[in-house]
Amino acid sequence: MEDKILLAHGSGGKLAHELVEKSFVKALANPLLAKLDDSAVFDLSGRLAFTTDSYVVSPIFFPGGDIGKLAVCGTVNDLAMCGAKPLYLSLSFIIEEGLPQSELEQIVDSVQKAAQEAGVEIVTGDTKVVHKGSADKLFINTAGVGIIAQGIDISGSNARPGDKVILSGTIGDHGIAVISQREGLSFSTKLKSDCAPLGDLVAEMVNASPNIHCLRDPTRGGLATSLNELAKQSGVSIRIEEEKIPVREEVLAACEMLGFDPLYVANEGKLVAIVPAEDADKLLTAMRKNKYGKNTTIIGEVGAEHPGRVVMKTVLGASRIVDMLVGDLLPRIC
Amino acid sequence: MCLAIPALIKYIEDKEAEVEIGGITRRISLWLTPEARAGDYVLVHTGYAINVLDQEQAEETLTLLRQIAELDEEEG
Amino acid sequence: MRFISEFRRSELAEGLISQIHRKSRTPARFMEFCGGHTVTIFRYGIRQVLPSTIEMVSGPGCPICVTANADLDKAIALSQIPDVIITTFGDMLKVPGSRSSLQQVKADGAQVHTVYSTMDALKMAEDNPDKSVVFLGIGFETTAPTIAASILQAEEKGMRNYYVLSLHKVCPPVIRALLDSGEVKLDGLICPGHVSAIIGSHPWEFIARDYGIPCVVSGFEPLDILQCVDMLVDQVENGESRVEIAYRRGVRPEGNQQALRLMEQVFEPSPAQWRGMGEVPDSGLKIRKKYQCFDAELAFDIEPGPTSEPVGCICGDILRGVKTPADCRLFGKACVPENPIGPCMVSSEGSCSAYYLYGGSFGG
Numbered sequence: 166m167e168d169k170i171l172l173a174h175g176s177g178g179k180l181a182h183e184l185v186e187k188s189f190v191k192a193l194a195n196p197l198l199a200k201l202d203d204s205a206v207f208d209l210s211g212r213l214a215f216t217t218d219s220y221v222v223s224p225i226f227f228p229g230g231d232i233g234k235l236a237v238c239g240t241v242n243d244l245a246m247c248g249a250k251p252l253y254l255s256l257s258f259i260i261e262e263g264l265p266q267s268e269l270e271q272i273v274d275s276v277q278k279a280a281q282e283a284g285v286e287i288v289t290g291d292t293k294v295v296h297k298g299s300a301d302k303l304f305i306n307t308a309g310v311g312i313i314a315q316g317i318d319i320s321g322s323n324a325r326p327g328d329k330v331i332l333s334g335t336i337g338d339h340g341i342a343v344i345s346q347r348e349g350l351s352f353s354t355k356l357k358s359d360c361a362p363l364g365d366l367v368a369e370m371v372n373a374s375p376n377i378h379c380l381r382d383p384t385r386g387g388l389a390t391s392l393n394e395l396a397k398q399s400g401v402s403i404r405i406e407e408e409k410i411p412v413r414e415e416v417l418a419a420c421e422m423l424g425f426d427p428l429y430v431a432n433e434g435k436l437v438a439i440v441p442a443e444d445a446d447k448l449l450t451a452m453r454k455n456k457y458g459k460n461t462t463i464i465g466e467v468g469a470e471h472p473g474r475v476v477m478k479t480v481l482g483a484s485r486i487v488d489m490l491v492g493d494l495l496p497r498i499c
Numbered sequence: 500m501c502l503a504i505p506a507l508i509k510y511i512e513d514k515e516a517e518v519e520i521g522g523i524t525r526r527i528s529l530w531l532t533p534e535a536r537a538g539d540y541v542l543v544h545t546g547y548a549i550n551v552l553d554q555e556q557a558e559e560t561l562t563l564l565r566q567i568a569e570l571d572e573e574e575g
Numbered sequence: 576m577r578f579i580s581e582f583r584r585s586e587l588a589e590g591l592i593s594q595i596h597r598k599s600r601t602p603a604r605f606m607e608f609c610g611g612h613t614v615t616i617f618r619y620g621i622r623q624v625l626p627s628t629i630e631m632v633s634g635p636g637c638p639i640c641v642t643a644n645a646d647l648d649k650a651i652a653l654s655q656i657p658d659v660i661i662t663t664f665g666d667m668l669k670v671p672g673s674r675s676s677l678q679q680v681k682a683d684g685a686q687v688h689t690v691y692s693t694m695d696a697l698k699m700a701e702d703n704p705d706k707s708v709v710f711l712g713i714g715f716e717t718t719a720p721t722i723a724a725s726i727l728q729a730e731e732k733g734m735r736n737y738y739v740l741s742l743h744k745v746c747p748p749v750i751r752a753l754l755d756s757g758e759v760k761l762d763g764l765i766c767p768g769h770v771s772a773i774i775g776s777h778p779w780e781f782i783a784r785d786y787g788i789p790c791v792v793s794g795f796e797p798l799d800i801l802q803c804v805d806m807l808v809d810q811v812e813n814g815e816s817r818v819e820i821a822y823r824r825g826v827r828p829e830g831n832q833q834a835l836r837l838m839e840q841v842f843e844p845s846p847a848q849w850r851g852m853g854e855v856p857d858s859g860l861k862i863r864k865k866y867q868c869f870d871a872e873l874a875f876d877i878e879p880g881p882t883s884e885p886v887g888c889i890c891g892d893i894l895r896g897v898k899t900p901a902d903c904r905l906f907g908k909a910c911v912p913e914n915p916i917g918p919c920m921v922s923s924e925g926s927c928s929a930y931y932l933y934g935g936s937f938g939g
C-alpha cells in the first residue's frame with residue numbers, strides 16, 4: 166500500500182520530524198535549513214525586496230511543471246520584477262491528509278531543481294497537515310527576500326510617455342496547459358506551462374540598461390491585467406498592437422474553442438518591461454540571447470492621453486480598450 | 500453567438516471523431532454530421548460537429564476578397 | 576489556424592473597407608442579431624472603420640441575455656434539491672436571477688459544474704449513478720440539436736439519471752416580434768451564422784419579403800462581417816431586399832437536415848419568455864412527451880419562488896435595440912462586470928459588457 170501523509174505528520178511529533186528531515190532537509194540541502202532553528206539567521210545589508218505568495222493551483226501536476234516549481238519560480242519572479250537578485254525563500258506546506266508521500270517527494274524534488282536553477286536557497290519552512298477536504302491536495306505559501314543593487318529603481322509607477330513596452334515571449338501557455346487537464350474541458354496538447362525563473366534574465370536586462378522603468382510578470386489575469394495595473398499606477402496610457410503580440414497556435418486554438426481571450430490567460434515565465442525608447446533595441450538584443458526571452462518583441466508604447474487605460478490597435482487598424490480581467494475566465498458557448 | 504471552430508477530422512470511431520485544430524486534439528461527436536469523413540473540416544460547437552465546412556467555398560470567398568484588395572491597391 | 580486566420584488578415588480588410596466607403600451613399604441602420612457577431616464587431620473595432628452613413632445596432636441574439644429571471648430561478652431552485660448536480664455552460668454561471676445566481680449557490684455548497692459539452696454532462700451522469708445530473712439547456716438552434724443528441728444518447732444507453740431543463744429558444748419568431756413592434760427601423764439584418772448553419776437561409780426569407788429588409792448571413796471573423804456589410808450596402812444602394820449567404824463555407828441554404836431531424840424528434844415548439852419582450856409564441860423548445868423522462872421540469876418539484884426584476888435595469892430595451900447601454904442610469908456605476916445587475920452586463924456578448932470592456936463608443 167502506498168505511503169500517505171497522515172495528520173500525525175503535521176503534529177510536530179516524531180513522524181513530523183522524520184518527514185521534515187527525510188523529505189525536505191535532505192532534498193533542499195543547505196546549511197541554513199539544516200540548522201533547523203525556528204528561524205533562519207543570516208547577514209544581509211542593502212536595499213531589500215521582500216515578497217510573499219500562496220500557491221493553490223489545481224491540478225498540482227501539470228504539463229511543464231507542478232505546484233513546487235511554480236512556488237519557487239513565482240516567488241523568485243516577484244523579487245526579480247523589482248530588480249532584486251533573489252536570495253532566500255521560505256516554504257510552508259499545507260498538506261491534505263492522504264496525499265501520497267511519493268507525490269510530495271516529487272514536488273520537493275521540483276522545488277530543489279527550480280531553486281538550484283534560480284540560484285536561491287530554501288532556508289526555512291513549515292509543514293501542516295489538515296483533514297481530508299480542508300485543502301485541495303496541497304497548498305504552498307512562500308516568502309522571499311532579495312537584494313537590490315544601488316541605482317536600480319524599478320517600479321510600476323515609473324512609466325513615462327514615449328517609453329516602449331516589451332514582452333518577453335508568447336502569452337497564455339501556462340493557463341492553457343493547466344486548463345487542458347481540467348475535467349470536463351480536457352483536450353490533448355503538447356503545450357507545456359512556461360513556468361520559469363526569470364532572475365537571470367532580469368540581471369542581464371539590468372546590465373544592458375540601468376534605466377528600466379517597470380517590470381511585471383503577467384500571471385493571473387494575464388497580460389491585459391498587468392498592463393492595466395501599470396497604466397493606472399503610472400497614470401499613463403499604454404497602446405499595444407494586436408498583430409505584434411506573440412501567441413502560440415495551440416494557445417490560440419484552445420482559446421478559440423473555449424471562448425477565452427489570450428490577453429487574459431495566465432503566464433508563469435514571462436515579463437513585461439517598460440523602458441525608455443532609446444534603450445529598447447539594446448534590451449531586445451540582450452533578452453533574445455536568454456533562453457527565456459527568445460521571442461521578445463516590442464508590443465507597444467506609453468502615451469499621455471487617456472491615463473490609466475490600455476488601448477489596442479486591432480488587425481483592422483481600429484482601436485479598442487483592453488480592460489482588466491473581471492472575475493474568472495469561464496468557458497462559454499456564445 | 501455560438502462559438503464554432505473549424506477542426507480537421509483525423510479519424511472516426513463509431514459516431515465520434517478525433518479532431519485537431521491548431522495542434523490541439525479533442526474527441527467530438529458526429530451525431531449531427533453522419534456524412535463527415537476523415538480529412539474533412541467540421542465546425543465544432545460544444546463538442547459536436549454542426550456542419551462540414553465547404554472548403555471550395557472558403558477558397559472562393561478568399562479569392563474574392565483578394566481580388567477586392569488588389570483592385571483597391573490599383574485605385575489607391 | 577486554417578479557415579480562421581485567413582479571415583483575419585489586415586491586408587484583405589483594407590480593400591473591403593475602402594469598397595464599403597466608396598459604395599455607401601444612403602444612410603442605413605444594420606442590426607446584428609447574434610451575440611457572437613456583437614463580440615466580433617466590438618473586439619475588432621468594426622464600427623470605427625465603417626463610413627458614417629452606416630449605423631450599427633445590436634439585437635437580442637444573446638441566449639444568456641434573453642433568459643428571463645423566472646427561468647434562471649428554476650435552475651437555481653433545482654440546484655437546491657439534494658443529490659442533484661447541475662451541469663451548465665460557463666456563460667450562465669454569473670447571471671443574476673431574482674435573488675441569487677448559480678455562482679452564488681455554488682459558493683454556498685450547491686453542486687454546480689461548468690462543462691464544455693453535453694458529452695461531459697452525460698459522462699458525469701454515468702460516473703455518478705446515485706445522483707441526478709441536470710443539464711441547463713440554453714442556446715438557440717445551434718445548440719438545441721446537440722442537446723437533442725444528448726437525450727437520444729442517454730436513451731440509447733438506458734440512462735435514468737440524466738435530465739435537461741430546456742430553456743432553448745428559436746430565432747425567427749422573435750425577429751418577427753421585434754420587427755412587428757415597430758420600435759426599431761432597420762435597413763439591413765446581419766443574420767446569425769451558426770444558427771443558419773443548422774436552419775439554413777430560407778427561414779429568413781420572410782424578413783426580406785414581408786418587411787423589405789435586406790438580409791445577409793455572416794460568419795464570425797472580422798472579414799466575414801465586413802463582407803456581409805458590403806453585401807448589405809449593395810442591396811441598400813440597389814433598393815433590393817433578399818436573403819444572401821456571405822458565410823458560404825459554413826452555411827447551405829437548406830441547412831443541416833440531420834440536425835433539424837434530431838431537433839424535431841426531441842423537441843416541439845412552445846411559447847417562451849424573452850427578457851425585454853415578454854412571451855413570444857412558438858419561440859421556445861419543449862421536450863416532447865416521448866422523451867419526458869429526461870425533462871427536468873417534469874421530474875422534479877421545482878419551487879423557484881416569486882420573480883422580481885432589478886429596479887432601473889433597462890436590459891429589455893437594450894436587447895430590442897431601442898436604447899444603448901449609455902442610456903442606462905446604472906451602466907458603469909451600479910452595474911459593472913464585477914457586479915452585474917442585468918444579464919447584458921454578465922454575458923460576454925451582451926451589449927453592455929461589450930460596451931464596457933471594449934470601450935463601446937471609444938474612437939468611433
